[in-house]
Amino acid sequence: xxxxxxxxxxxxxxxxxxxxxxxxxxxxxxxxVPDLNGCQDGKEVWIEAKIxxxxxxxxxxxxxxxxxxxxxxxxxxxxxxxxRDRLIAVWGGEFARKVAxxxxxxxxxxxxxxxxxxxxxxESAIFA
Numbered sequence: 001x002x003x004x005x006x007x008x009x010x011x012x013x014x015x016x017x018x019x020x021x022x023x024x025x026x027x028x029x030x031x032x033v034p035d036l037n038g039c040q041d042g043k044e045v046w047i048e049a050k051i052x053x054x055x056x057x058x059x060x061x062x063x064x065x066x067x068x069x070x071x072x073x074x075x076x077x078x079x080x081x082x083x084r085d086r087l088i089a090v091w092g093g094e095f096a097r098k099v100a101x102x103x104x105x106x107x108x109x110x111x112x113x114x115x116x117x118x119x120x121x122x123e124s125a126i127f128a
Contacts (some may be wrong), residue, residue, distance in 0.1 A: 002051070002085060003051065003082060003085055004039035004051070005049055005050065006036075006084060008049055008051060008082045009035060009036055009049050010078065011114075012047070012049065012122075013036075015116075015119035015121070015123075015127070016038070016040075016119065016123045017096040018069060018123075019038040019039060019040035019041055019123075019127065020038065020039045021036060021037070022036070022037045022038075022042070023035065023036055023039045024036060024037055030061030031060075031062045032060065032063050032065055032066035033046075033047075033066060034047055034048040034063070034066070034067070034077065035047060035048055035049045035095075036049060036127075038094075038127075040078075040123075041127065043076065043127050044073065044076065044128075045076040045077070045078060045126050045127065046070065046077040046078070046085065046092050046093075047074065047077075047078050047080050047126070048063055048067060048077070048078070048079050048080070049062050049080050049081070049082075050079060050081040050082070051081065051082050052082065052083040052084070052089065052103065052104050054083050054103075055103040055104045055105060056075045056103045056104075057079065057099050057100065057103050057106075058100075058103060059079070059088075059096060059099060059100040061100075063096070064097050064100050065098040066097035067079065067094075067124075068093060068094065068096050068097065070093055071092060071096075072094070072095030072096040075093070076126070077093030078090055078091065078092060078093065078126055079091045079093070079095070079096060079099050079120075081099075081101070081104070082114070083104055085114075086113065086114045087111050087112065087113060087116060088111070088112045088114055088122055089104060089109050089110070089111055089112075089121065090110045090111075090112070090125060090126070091108050091109045091110075091111060092108065094108075095107065095108040095109070096127070110125060113123075
């Protein structure tokens with residue numbers, strides 16, 4: 001059975017427990033704002049979580065716009081996508097349009113196994 005985005009976000013929070021996480025439910029108030037905000041050791045990040053379907057990473061135009069603008073202004077924003085129920089793909093917000101257009105094949109991404117080592121690598125990458 002495929003994992004849902006909600007369960008993927010919970011898994012991310014559970015596997016990176018040193019961070020303070022806040023789930024964002026803003027689709028009615030502020031469309032495009034990412035799903036999750038995290039803070040660890042003074043570093044704040046925003047994460048748009050997705051489940052890859054085939055090779056497609058479904059980002060809305062509002063999400064692409066938000067991610068790109070925040071990245072241009074120096075914000076730490078990421079697209080974190082579950083791929084094949086065992087790999088985590090990560091792109092910086094500056095790649096949002098490419099990810100929306102090219103899916104999992106978009107340039108600039110990193111891939112991590114969904115295991116303890118992979119979660120640790122993901123934590124290091126986003127909170128660097």
